[in-house]
Amino acid sequence: MGPLEIDASYEGYESELRDAVHEVARDVVRPAGREIDRMRPDEVRELDHDKGVYADAMDAMHEVVPRSAFLPEEFGGDGMSGREFHTVMEELGWGSSGIAMGFAVDIMPPLFATLSFDDELRESYVEPFLSGELDHQGCWGVTEPAHGSETLQAESLLKEGNEDIAPPQVTARKEGDGYVINGAKAPWVSAGPLATHCALHVDVDASEGSHGGLAVVPLDAEGAERGTAIDKMGQRDCPQGDVSFNEVRIPDRNMVLGPDALHPDTGYVSFDQILCVTSCGVAAVSTGLARAAFEEALAYAREREQGGTPIAEHQTVKKKLYDMFEKVETARAYSRRVCEHVWDRTLESFEFDASHRHAVAGQVYCKRTAFEVAHDAVQIHGGNGITRDYPIEKMFRDARVKLIEDGTLDVLALESAEGIIDEYSI
Ligand SMILES: Cc1cc2nc3c(=O)[nH]c(=O)nc-3n(C[C@H](O)[C@H](O)[C@H](O)COP(=O)(O)OP(=O)(O)OC[C@H]3O[C@@H](n4cnc5c(N)ncnc54)[C@H](O)[C@@H]3O)c2cc1C
Structure with missing residues (x-):
């Protein structure tokens, strides 16, 4: 069963997109993630962006979400909305948060090249990237x-x-x-x-x-x-x-x-605004990872019997499952909202005035949620949770490194607190 969806407007193209990306996340991304996860360090060092298991996963993702999806229409892209971006990254994060991050950072250099508003760079780099002519990671x-x-x-x-x-x-x-x-x-x-x-x-x-x-x-x-x-x-x-x-x-x-690259209409794209965009990706991927961990725990708790009953019937397990569900749904609702807001203020209006404190709070909340949910999901699996036979073991390790990626929780929170204390109007 897929995620429960309470947002009534989430239908039509958006739900088709979600289903298509989910299929790739389930059939290609998760198995590829598992395969790479088990490789020896020397095998990981041999991975290529152009051929092999990593490249195949990237190609499969680009089949359903072409590179052009991410760039604004004004620059030859398909102008994916913030909400669609959230959907894609949540599903890919559900498949594997590592591969999803490789997919997300792929877009960073062409996105910045686009925001430079330089015609020649667009022709020599962004256009071959969009058309798929350029061999790229x-x-x-x-x-x-x-x-x-x-x-x-x-x-x-x-x-x-x-x-x-x-x-x-x-x-x-x-x-x-x-x-x-x-x-x-x-x-x-x-x-x-x-x-x-x-x-x-x-x-x-x-x-x-x-x-x-x-x-x-x-x-x-x-x-x-x-x-x-x-x-x-x-x-x-x-x-x-x-x-x-x-x-x-x-x-x-x-x-x-840089000092000479300030666009007269848009102004300087400050680090704050860059962090708003990256926070969206990290928040959505973390939400997907949290959901994946919750679903693993739920499936296991329905099957595993102790004391003559599925463990999902035992009160403390039941309560844990409820808490996980609540956290995942809160993370989804908030990260989706943040993606909509940041896209609107950056890649749609080009105003570059997205709320940094909200975007960072989204990243911090969703990363923490992924870790807490994965932690409880391991516990629900009992001894099986620490074995490599069950996907939750990898998810837990992935969730742990997310607490440092793109900034540690403490430092992101401290930075956001500055903005809240100085600017929040009561
Ligand atoms: C999975 C992953 C992916 C990443 N991807 C990228 C990437 O694509 N590109 C890239 O450039 N970087 C990337 N990073 C780097 C990441 O942004 C940094 O690791 C992170 O910002 C922390 O920096 P640091 O590791 O040097 O830790 P440090 O800054 O040395 O921090 C060490 C500890 O001190 C604490 N600390 C530091 N300063 C303060 C303070 N002022 N107040 C309170 N506590 C403080 C921190 O919270 C942390 O617990 C990635 C990291 C990870 C783990």
């Missing part, structure tokens, strides 16, 4: 070895004038009609070891004061390198590794957001 390089949580707190830290912060580790200097990039990101870049293009946060001309910029960098450029996949506990089906740059040259147009 995107990634998003933000975190640096010396700058983890700090990246999310940059504004408050700068406001406080904190001078003890380590210097930026990925820099771009202006040279002629382009930039030269140097440095390395932390080994946490999702899909980094497989990526062809990176949406890269860089410090532009640090000598003139710290300026955040965002560059689209092809990873086959001379001097660019992808690190090997790290061996890790969860979301093993989304290989993570560093990306590094040694005198990598990019043309001006590839510095898509």
Whole structure:
């Protein structure tokens, strides 16, 4: 049985989309996730974005959700709505949160290239990406070895004038009609070891004061390198590794957001707004993961008998199942609403004034929900919950790493609290 749906307007195309994505999530994404999860580290390092089990899963997902779905119509995409985005990411997260994240970061470099409003970059990069001509896996390089949580707190830290912060580790200097990039990101870049293009946060001309910029960098450029996949506990089906740059040259147009890339009509797309968009994806995927864990627990509790009755009939198990259901439904309702709001304020109106505190709260709430629900689902499985024979064991590990991905719960909450304390009107 699929999820209970109480939203009456959720019908027609949206429910067809959900069914189509669910089928791929069930038949391709979940088995592929399980297969990669069980690979040895050296086998994970051999994964390719272009062939093999990871690539097959990406292709199957793109059959039902083409790459063009994510980009606004104004830029040649299909202009998927925030609600449709939520539906897609929830279903893929239900299949496997790791593979869903690989799918989500794929879109980051072309999305930023689009938001640069540069015609040439659109023709040379975005259009071949949309048409499928370009062999592509995107990634998003933000975190640096010396700058983890700090990246999310940059504004408050700068406001406080904190001078003890380590210097930026990925820099771009202006040279002629382009930039030269140097440095390395932390080994946490999702899909980094497989990526062809990176949406890269860089410090532009640090000598003139710290300026955040965002560059689209092809990873086959001379001097660019992808690190090997790290061996890790969860979301093993989304290989993570560093990306590094040694005198990598990019043309001006590839510095898509930076001091010189402010669009006159839209203004600067600040890190806040980028985090609003990524929070939508993480919230929706986490909701899907929470739902998957709940469904595993429910199915198990209906079957497994103790004391002559299915364990679902025992009061404490019954209460746990209710609590899980309530959490999943709350996460779905809130993350769906946040996706609608953020899409409206960013990729639909191009106003870039989405509510950061709501988007971050969505991400924090849904990640916490995924972890709590997966935790209770393991408990309901008893001893079977810790074996690799049952899907819940992987889901629990995946849910655990989500508490750090895209910012730890504490740091995201602290950042959001600043906005709430300063701006909430009573
Ligand atoms: C699964 C996964 C996927 C990821 N994908 C990407 C990606 O695609 N691209 C990318 O660039 N990065 C990615 N990351 C990196 C991620 O954003 C960082 O790991 C995260 O922001 C935390 O940084 P850190 O690991 O350096 O921890 P640190 O910043 O060192 O934090 C360590 C601990 O200290 C706490 N802490 C730090 N500062 C404060 C504070 N001011 N107040 C209170 N507590 C504090 C934190 O909450 C945490 O518990 C990913 C990480 C994971 C786990």
